[in-house]
Amino acid sequence: MINPRPYAAMLSERTLPSYLPFPKEEYTARLAKVLASMSDAGIEILLVSNTANWAWLTGYDTTMPSCYGVGLVFADGSLAVHTAELEAPCALASSVVTDVIVYDWYDNRSTAEQLADVLLARGAAGRGIGVEMAYPETFGIGAYDAKSFLTLQDKLPTARFTDATQLIMDHRMIKSASEVAYMKQAGKLTWLGLQAALEAAKEGRTDNDMVAAGYEAMYAAGSELTSIDGMCMVGERAGLGPHMPFKRTTLTSGDTIYLEFTGTYNRYNAPSMRSAVIGEPAPGVRRLADAAITTLGLLTENIRPGRTGDDVARIAAKGLEPVADEMWFHGAYGYGIGMGMQPSWCEAPMYIAPGIDRELRPGMAFHLPVCIFVPGQYGTGFSESVVVTETGCELLTPGLGLELAVR
Numbered sequence: 001m002i003n004p005r006p007y008a009a010m011l012s013e014r015t016l017p018s019y020l021p022f023p024k025e026e027y028t029a030r031l032a033k034v035l036a037s038m039s040d041a042g043i044e045i046l047l048v049s050n051t052a053n054w055a056w057l058t059g060y061d062t063t064m065p066s067c068y069g070v071g072l073v074f075a076d077g078s079l080a081v082h083t084a085e086l087e088a089p090c091a092l093a094s095s096v097v098t099d100v101i102v103y104d105w106y107d108n109r110s111t112a113e114q115l116a117d118v119l120l121a122r123g124a125a126g127r128g129i130g131v132e133m134a135y136p137e138t139f140g141i142g143a144y145d146a147k148s149f150l151t152l153q154d155k156l157p158t159a160r161f162t163d164a165t166q167l168i169m170d171h172r173m174i175k176s177a178s179e180v181a182y183m184k185q186a187g188k189l190t191w192l193g194l195q196a197a198l199e200a201a202k203e204g205r206t207d208n209d210m211v212a213a214g215y216e217a218m219y220a221a222g223s224e225l226t227s228i229d230g231m232c233m234v235g236e237r238a239g240l241g242p243h244m245p246f247k248r249t250t251l252t253s254g255d256t257i258y259l260e261f262t263g264t265y266n267r268y269n270a271p272s273m274r275s276a277v278i279g280e281p282a283p284g285v286r287r288l289a290d291a292a293i294t295t296l297g298l299l300t301e302n303i304r305p306g307r308t309g310d311d312v313a314r315i316a317a318k319g320l321e322p323v324a325d326e327m328w329f330h331g332a333y334g335y336g337i338g339m340g341m342q343p344s345w346c347e348a349p350m351y352i353a354p355g356i357d358r359e360l361r362p363g364m365a366f367h368l369p370v371c372i373f374v375p376g377q378y379g380t381g382f383s384e385s386v387v388v389t390e391t392g393c394e395l396l397t398p399g400l401g402l403e404l405a406v407r
Contacts, residue, residue: 008088008100019094020059021266027096030057033171043130043162046073050132050142052341053168058095065341068111082115112148116155130164139344169348174363180387187270187397189263193218194274197259201276201407207232207246214261223263227340231260239377253279256378262345269337269345270396271367273381276405285378287323289404292370292382295319299333299368303393309356327372334366364388
């Protein structure tokens with residue numbers, strides 16, 4: 001029977017290349033912020049199950065963000081990760097973490113039981129432990145599962161568990177200048193993809209042809225794997241909302257086309273939407289497109305520090321009034337973006353929407369998804385990604401092609 005040496009141990013004996021997307025000083029500063037928040041909350045050990053949070057904190061990158069992995073942040077600033085052995089090279093080469101604790105995937109015990117052993121061995125009994133207990137946003141991953149949490153409670157009965165779902169997210173929401181620069185690079189890639197997809201939109205071709213052209217353009221220009229697969233709905237499928245998958249649908253005269261892509265640069269995103277029509281657009285299609293573009297303009301003109309999500313949403317809603325009786329709109333005029341990993345480029349539950357009283361702050365970044373639909377008939381979408389500045393907001397996407405394309 002072959003009994004290989006542990007992969008992580010073999011890797012640790014070698015000098016590996018470093019693939020950190022930022023200087024180590026940036027991660028040191030991020031860790032200092034997290035440690036201060038842990039101290040304020042009485043947390044002595046933070047368990048990070050949201051892969052994007054761990055990536056933000058340490059640089060970690062992987063093609064399998066859904067793989068089990070829990071980062072450990074100790075009050076003294078030391079870091080460790082409990083993960084699969086196949087993830088060891090990702091942790092050691094792309095993050096600042098050197099303490100990789102491998103779980104045995106073939107062990108009859110659950111990962112939570114093995115993690116409990118790790119915690120007990122490192123003095124977690126009787127200490128305050130922070131756990132990311134909820135999904136940070138609707139489409140995200142990363143919450144610690146209930147069964148595993150109950151196992152930790154059983155194995156560490158004297159520990160004090162605290163909900164730390166938002167602890168890292170609150171810091172991630174404010175982008176550094178370096179993060180903004182990466183998002184602008186992502187925005188350039190986004191437009192290359194949208195432009196190529198629009199150019200491929202011709203009668204007789206398919207939605208797959210458009211997506212293939214868009215992805216070829218983005219990946220050839222340097223995009224990494226995307227946080228969400230590109231969205232492309234055509235014809236009546238374009239009237240069924242933004243999550244209908246593309247599926248070999250042939251373009252015919254009169255069809256509307258909805259596109260939503262993001263390029264990805266060092267895991268940072270900057271999504272954008274554009275729409276087109278094959279042949280002369282019907283009056284209703286033109287009305288929807290005009291209303292969406294007007295609404296997007298109101299958003300970019302009125303996003304500024306000190307205003308709340310509710311303030312801006314109320315102003316933007318005026319742009320949709322001309323089509324209010326004929327269309328459906330999802331209700332959110334903006335949501336937080338930044339670093340993202342599959343299955344979502346959404347970053348945190350900060351929205352520009354009615355009832356959101358949280359104030360906008362410089363460094364917050366948003367996707368502004370103005371997509372409106374006449375159910376089962378047609379739909380259009382136009383959007384940009386922006387970052388809040390000291391005086392207003394700045395585009396992260398190039399802002400090109402903001403018109404209903406007629407093909």
